[in-house]
Structure formats: structure tokens, C-alpha cells
Amino acid sequence: MSRFPVNPFLLVIFGLAVIGLGYQLVTDPFGFLMYILVGTAVAAGLYLLFTRVLMKRSSVNQFQKTAGPKAGSGRDAASYKKYQKAVKQQNKNKSSQKGSPRTAGRRRKDHNLTVIEGRKNRKKNRALF
Structure with a gap:
């Protein structure tokens, strides 16, 4: 038995295409x-x-969005530099905090899974799997 069954409709279409190309090749x-x-x-x-x-064009636009403004573009460059300073300041503030956020008393939540008792000796119907 074939792994990929052939659709009869597609077989007819491809057959007609081959016949048409052969006819055109012979006549013209x-x-x-x-x-x-x-x-x-x-x-x-x-x-x-x-x-x-x-x-x-689309890849250049994506690069320009992530790279920020160019150095000689005036007002945009100044605002971009201010933004970079603010980001660096926030990173310094986060790193200066005591301990990591995980050790600050966080605890994992208990899961709410339960065991369901069932018939363990029953044979499974393998035709459904």
C-alpha cells in the first residue's frame, strides 16, 4: 500500500497537462x-x-527601528541619549538593591493537582489510541 494515496482528480489534471504540452511541442x-x-x-x-x-526594504526598516536615530540627526539624537542615560540609571538602581528578587521571601505556590483513583487492572482498548 502506498504511503501517499494519489487523488484521481489530480492524476487526470496532470495527465491532460502532459498531453497538452506534448501536443504543443509537436505542432508548434x-x-x-x-x-x-x-x-x-x-x-x-x-x-x-x-x-x-x-x-x-523591509529589513532596513526593521534595523532602523531597533538601532535608534543616527548621530547627526539633531534633536532625535539628543532625546535618544537622554533615553539611554535613563535606562542606565534604572539598571544601576536595580543592581544596587539588596539581594535578588527570588530571595526576598518569595515562595512557590502549591499546585492544586489531585490523584484520581480508578480501575487500574482494566485492559486498555488499543484500537482507540
Whole structure:
């Protein structure tokens, strides 16, 4: 038995496609060649459009969002520096606190799981698993 069953509808569609391509190759080989070349050119153009232009543009935008403003951009750079100082100050305040947050009296919550007694000697129906 095959691991992947073949759908008869798809088999008919692919069969008709092969017959159509064979017929076009026999009756009009130049038209078939042009059809293949135009399809390849369109596919290559779409591939280049997505990989070179659109993906590059989106990755640059993501980088600029995470990197912060550039140094020579005036007011934005000054506010970014103030933000960085505030973050460093907060980090210093957190590190100067005594002890870690875990040792400050925190305790794990008890779980609310219970054991359910059942028939342990019953055989399981393996057809359902």
C-alpha cells in the first residue's frame, strides 16, 4: 500500500497537462519554446523583485527601528541619549538593591493537582489510541 494515496482528480489534471504540452511541442515547437522562456523570465523577475527590493526594504526598516536615530540627526539624537542615560540609571538602581528578587521571601505556590483513583487492572482498548 502506498504511503501517499494519489487523488484521481489530480492524476487526470496532470495527465491532460502532459498531453497538452506534448501536443504543443509537436505542432508548434517555437511557440512552446517562447512560452517556456516568457514564463521563466516572469518568474525570475518576480523573484528578483521580492528578494532584492521588497525584502531589503523591509529589513532596513526593521534595523532602523531597533538601532535608534543616527548621530547627526539633531534633536532625535539628543532625546535618544537622554533615553539611554535613563535606562542606565534604572539598571544601576536595580543592581544596587539588596539581594535578588527570588530571595526576598518569595515562595512557590502549591499546585492544586489531585490523584484520581480508578480501575487500574482494566485492559486498555488499543484500537482507540
